[in-house]
Amino acid sequence: MLICLTASHRNASFDLLEKLSIGAPSAAGTLVDGSDFVSGAVVLATCNRFEAYLDVDEPLTAASTLAVETTIATMSEASGVEASDLRDSLEVITGDGVVEHLFAVSSGLESVVVGEDEISGQVRRSLERARTDGTTSRDLERLFQQASHTSRGVKNRTNVGGAGRSLVRLALELAQSRVTDWAEARILLVGTGMYAATTVVALRDRGATDIGVFSASGRQEKFALKHELTPWADLADAIAASDVVITCTTTTEPLVTVATVAPNRRRLIIDLGLPRNVDPLVATVEGVEMLDLETISLHAPLAQLTAADDARALVSTAAAEFQAVAAEQSLSPAVVALRKHVFDILDAEIERARGRGDSTERTEQALRHLAGVLLHTPSVRARELAREGRGEDFRDGLEALFGLTDTRAAAPATPLRPAGSGAGPVVDGSLDGPGHAAAV
Numbered sequence: 001m002l003i004c005l006t007a008s009h010r011n012a013s014f015d016l017l018e019k020l021s022i023g024a025p026s027a028a029g030t031l032v033d034g035s036d037f038v039s040g041a042v043v044l045a046t047c048n049r050f051e052a053y054l055d056v057d058e059p060l061t062a063a064s065t066l067a068v069e070t071t072i073a074t075m076s077e078a079s080g081v082e083a084s085d086l087r088d089s090l091e092v093i094t095g096d097g098v099v100e101h102l103f104a105v106s107s108g109l110e111s112v113v114v115g116e117d118e119i120s121g122q123v124r125r126s127l128e129r130a131r132t133d134g135t136t137s138r139d140l141e142r143l144f145q146q147a148s149h150t151s152r153g154v155k156n157r158t159n160v161g162g163a164g165r166s167l168v169r170l171a172l173e174l175a176q177s178r179v180t181d182w183a184e185a186r187i188l189l190v191g192t193g194m195y196a197a198t199t200v201v202a203l204r205d206r207g208a209t210d211i212g213v214f215s216a217s218g219r220q221e222k223f224a225l226k227h228e229l230t231p232w233a234d235l236a237d238a239i240a241a242s243d244v245v246i247t248c249t250t251t252t253e254p255l256v257t258v259a260t261v262a263p264n265r266r267r268l269i270i271d272l273g274l275p276r277n278v279d280p281l282v283a284t285v286e287g288v289e290m291l292d293l294e295t296i297s298l299h300a301p302l303a304q305l306t307a308a309d310d311a312r313a314l315v316s317t318a319a320a321e322f323q324a325v326a327a328e329q330s331l332s333p334a335v336v337a338l339r340k341h342v343f344d345i346l347d348a349e350i351e352r353a354r355g356r357g358d359s360t361e362r363t364e365q366a367l368r369h370l371a372g373v374l375l376h377t378p379s380v381r382a383r384e385l386a387r388e389g390r391g392e393d394f395r396d397g398l399e400a401l402f403g404l405t406d407t408r409a410a411a412p413a414t415p416l417r418p419a420g421s422g423a424g425p426v427v428d429g430s431l432d433g434p435g436h437a438a439a440v
Contacts, residue, residue, distance in 0.1 A: 001056045002098040002139065003064055005071055005090045008049035009112055012089040014294045018275045019079045020050040020086075022252050025126075027078035028052070028135040035070055037063045040137025042130040042144060044105075046122050047167065047274040047293055048112050051105070053098065053144075055137040068092055099143065100319035106147040107154040107315055112297045116167055118198065120151040143322075150318040158310045168195070168202045171246075171270050171296050178268045178289060179244060182206040188232070188242035189213045190256065190277060191249030192223035199248055199272070200227050214238045216255055236260040245269045247277035254279040261285050327386040334395050334407035335382050339375055341402055346371050 007017065028041040031052075040055035052075065056067045072090070076083040093101050101110075106123040108116045127144040130136040136144075179185050187208055189196055192215045203211060212230040213220045224231035232238035235255065239245055240262050247256060247270070256269065256278040263286040271278040271292040283290045346367060353359035385394045398404040 001058055001064060001095065002143065003054040003056055003067060004051055004093040004098045004101055005054075005068065006049065006051040006093065006101070007086075007089045007091070008051075008110065009297050010110075011091060012050075014048075014274070014292075014297075016081055016085065016089055017048065017050055019081050020075065021045040021047075021274050023078035023080065024050060024052075024075045025129065027074050028130060029133050030078070031071060031074045032135045034074070035067065038067050038070065040130075040140045041071075041135045042126055042140050044123060044126040046119065047272070048297065049105070049110070053102065053140060055139050064094060096319070096323050099322050100315060102143060102147045103150045103315045103319050103322075104312065106151040107311055108151070109154075109311055109315065112167060112170075118167070118195065120148060120155075121194065123151070124148050146318070146322050150315060153318065154311045154314050157314060167293075167296065168199050168248075168272065170299070171272060171291060172202055172206060174291060174296060174299055175244070175268060175270060182208040185210065185243045186241060187211045187244045187246065188238050189229070190235070190245065190247040191215065191273070192217075192219045193248070193250065195248040195272065196223070197227065199246055200229070203246075212238055212242065216249065216251055236262075239267075243267060246272065248272040249277055251275070251277060256282055258282055258285060261288060263287060324387045327389070327391060328383050331382045331386045331391050331394060334391075334398060334404075335379055337404050337407050338378060338398055338402070341404060342371055342375060343368075 007020070009017070025043045025045050028043045031041050031054075032038055037057045038054055039057050042053045044051040044053070052071050054067055054071065056063055058064070072083050072086050075081070076086050079086075102123070104110050106120050108114060108119050111119050123144065127136065127141070130140070182203070185208060187203060187210060189199060189203075189211060190213075192213065196213070200211065210230075211227075212232050213224050213227075214232045214235050215223065216235075220231040220233070223229065236259075239256070239260055243266075245256065245267065249255065250273070252275055254276055256271075258279065258281050261267070261269075261282055265287045266289075267287055268289050268291070269278055269282060271290065274293060276292065278290065278292070280292075282288055350359055350364055350367065353363075382391075382394050385391055395407045398407055
């Protein structure tokens with residue numbers, strides 16, 4: 001059973017999300033290793049959401065409830081957030097609802113800026129981290145891979161989000177009233193990750209040319225060479241020479257503090273980091289104006305209604321197809337049991353005929369072909385019943401007609417590919433051959 005615990009900008013404070021983003025992602029291993037019924041966990045932590053996706057075995061009636069409480073306790077201990085505060089801020093989604101939720105998240109439909117570009121990459125990297133940590137599972141692999149496929153379909157078939165809208169671009173739009181000419185502004189970028197690269201593109205789209213970069217880890221030289229920027233080795237000197245400072249690094253402690261910002265000069269500081277890259281006290285420095293994630297989110301534009309509706313329709317269709325394929329695969333053991341039963345009887349009869357000297361190769365081939373033809377209709381019907389949610393009817397029929405009771409055997413485990421390979425498991429378990437995934 002799939003469960004999602006989610007807290008986002010819609011129902012949780014940025015302070016709580018900030019604390020979760022620091023410690024919670026690394027706690028997935030503790031969660032899986034310390035539970036008898038949580039077989040997989042993928043944690044997604046971004047600047048405006050925290051989500052834990054769980055694959056829960058159900059040996060007990062209350063397994064899902066226990067899994068939720070165990071997750072809350074584990075994430076609380078890892079992040080320093082009180083369990084009661086975490087419980088009040090989390091929404092719990094179970095079963096089929098998890099599929100549509102992740103597809104919508106990955107497509108940018110649940111973001112501060114609807115249709116933002118960055119979230120699909122963050123979803124993909126959360127799965128890669130789970131692979132590296134050994135906490136993913138076959139069902140979570142399939143879910144997250146299909147979420148990525150769905151987000152690409154939404155991006156290609158709708159104009160949701162417009163031309164590359166993102167949190168970075170929204171921040172720059174809000175800064176427009178403070179920056180009269182981006183081409184004349186001296187800009188400092190603090191951070192050298194993927195978000196920093198996105199920021200460089202957004203700045204140049206606005207005409208910015210004088211962009212410097214600082215990295216607390218010393219990577220500014222390499223990043224500057226790649227993006228044709230000016231590297232800075234000292235943060236205070238870099239800030240002193242800049243009109244606009246944009247921070248987007250993953251440091252757990254604020255880099256920009258009162259001590260690094262000289263007063264008495266008009267300067268705009270945009271903090272895109274979570275955890276915060278800028279000490280809130282910096283806003284008290286004379287001449288400084290600040291934009292942080294919380295302020296930016298309050299100005300997020302309404303979705304382009306038609307595009308968003310089209311995108312949600314695609315997400316719903318993809319989720320329904322994903323669930324239908326999963327239902328088909330759940331009946332695979334029953335179809336296999338039926339085929340084995342029929343062919344075991346056929347093989348036994350052929351052996352008896354051979355013993356009597358009544359069998360020929362052509363006769364045996366004809367009988368095997370006949371058995372295959374007769375089994376085709378039950379196989380097709382199994383698929384139809386599965387998609388209608390009537391898989392139990394098929395299993396009951398096999399028991400009533402043939403006395404088959406072992407129709408729920410788990411499909412063979414699919415080995416995961418090595419971490420970092422960029423590919424997930426090969427899914428094979430559909431009713432009539434290689435597994436197939438829902439398409440958008």
